[in-house]
Amino acid sequence: MINKTLYAREMKKSIKLLVIFGAIITLYVSIIISMYDPEMMKVLDGFAQMMPELMAAVGMTIGSADLLGFMVSYLYGFILLIFPMVFSILRGNGLVAAYVDKGSMASLLAAPVKRRTIVCTQMAALLSGIGILLAYSTGLEAVCVQIMFPGELELSKLLVLNLGLLCLQLFIGGICFLASCAFSDTKYSIGFGAGIPALMYVVQMLANVGGSAEKAKYFTFFTLFAPDELVAGENSAAAGVLVLFVGAVLLYCAAAVIFEKRDLFV
Numbered sequence: 001m002i003n004k005t006l007y008a009r010e011m012k013k014s015i016k017l018l019v020i021f022g023a024i025i026t027l028y029v030s031i032i033i034s035m036y037d038p039e040m041m042k043v044l045d046g047f048a049q050m051m052p053e054l055m056a057a058v059g060m061t062i063g064s065a066d067l068l069g070f071m072v073s074y075l076y077g078f079i080l081l082i083f084p085m086v087f088s089i090l091r092g093n094g095l096v097a098a099y100v101d102k103g104s105m106a107s108l109l110a111a112p113v114k115r116r117t118i119v120c121t122q123m124a125a126l127l128s129g130i131g132i133l134l135a136y137s138t139g140l141e142a143v144c145v146q147i148m149f150p151g152e153l154e155l156s157k158l159l160v161l162n163l164g165l166l167c168l169q170l171f172i173g174g175i176c177f178l179a180s181c182a183f184s185d186t187k188y189s190i191g192f193g194a195g196i197p198a199l200m201y202v203v204q205m206l207a208n209v210g211g212s213a214e215k216a217k218y219f220t221f222f223t224l225f226a227p228d229e230l231v232a233g234e235n236s237a238a239a240g241v242l243v244l245f246v247g248a249v250l251l252y253c254a255a256a257v258i259f260e261k262r263d264l265f266v
Contacts, residue, residue, distance in 0.1 A: 002121040003113050010125035014091055018132060021083050025137050028079045033144045036070050036152075067145065067152045068161075072227040075141075076165065077208075081201070081222070084133050084169045089194040091129055092176025095122040096259065097189035119181070119259040123252055126177055130169050138162040157231050164237070167244040168225040172197050174251025181255040181262075221247070 096119075099105040108118055138158065145153045179193035200220040207217035217223040224244050229237035 001117065002124050003117050006108075006113075006118065006121045007125055010095065010122065011128060013094065014125065014129045017087055017090060018129060018136075021087050021133060022136055024083055025079070025133075026140060029075065029137065029140050030144050032074050032079075033067075033071065033141070034148055035074075036067050036149060067149055068154070068157055068231060069228070071141065072161070072231065076161070076227045080137060080165060081168075084130060084137075084165075085172050085197055085201075087133060088126065088130060088169065088173040088176045089190065089197070091126055092173060092180050092193050093186055093189045094180075095126055095177065096180040097183055097186050098180075100184040101186045101189075115260045116256070119256045123177060123256065126173055127170070130173050131166070134162060134166045134169060161227055161231055164225055164227070164230045164241040164244075167241045167248065168222070170248040171221060171244045171251065174248040174255070178251050178255040178258070181259045 096105075099108060109115065141158060141162075142153075142155060145158075175196050176193035179191075179196075180189045183189040183192065200222055203216045203220040204222035206213040207215075207220065207223065221244065224240035226234075226237045226240060230241065
């Protein structure tokens with residue numbers, strides 16, 4: 001279903017980005033987890049009370065009762081949403097649209113490989129990159145917690161939380177890959193592939209502020225990922241994650257159909 005040579009080449013291209021984003025995530029995750037301390041939490045809560053709109057906009061809430069709640073507040077509102085999203089934007093564009101824009105897609109299509117195999121290979125490269133980044137983040141969190149605060153975290157809840165995050169990032173990756181397959185020009189591919197997730201995140205930030213802007217949550221897919229509710233085991237949160245997963249499958253399928261049907265030589 002995939003071409004091993006092409007897949008290996010695309011994964012090699014992903015390594016640099018994975019290392020860069022992995023390093024950034026390592027820095028933020030390790031520092032933020034190390035800050036978990038009742039006294040430090042009071043300082044952070046005081047800062048949040050001084051600038052509640054700003055803190056709420058990036059998903060940071062005050063009064064986290066335990067370590068996982070602290071991690072949800074300070075990692076899952078911005079850090080672990082934005083950096084994997086940027087990875088998807090960059091790689092999603094580079095897997096199809098960049099080839100067409102440079103005119104090198106013709107050499108790929110000239111090989112004795114079916115279009116379906118090519119698009120499935122490119123798709124697999126993106127999915128693998130997202131999976132690796134999220135798996136690394138999960139392992140890093142577990143190791144940091146075990147070293148710094150052994151026994152303070154239920155691993156099962158962390159896994160459920162990151163499974164939900166994975167579904168969200170797969171959905172975002174689906175948007176980026178669909179844009180890459182739909183547009184020949186990279187400026188349009190990035191414009192839509194980056195513009196839609198970025199706009200949705202801004203809308204989510206407005207919704208987080210509350211007040212009259214809270215209704216904006218009905219216009220962004222980020223609302224479907226509710227970390228606090230997911231950890232609490234609420235059915236509505238699980239349903240939201242399921243919608244994201246199904247949506248991701250549909251986006252990748254649509255991208256594959258477009259790739260197979262359209263003229264990729266212009």
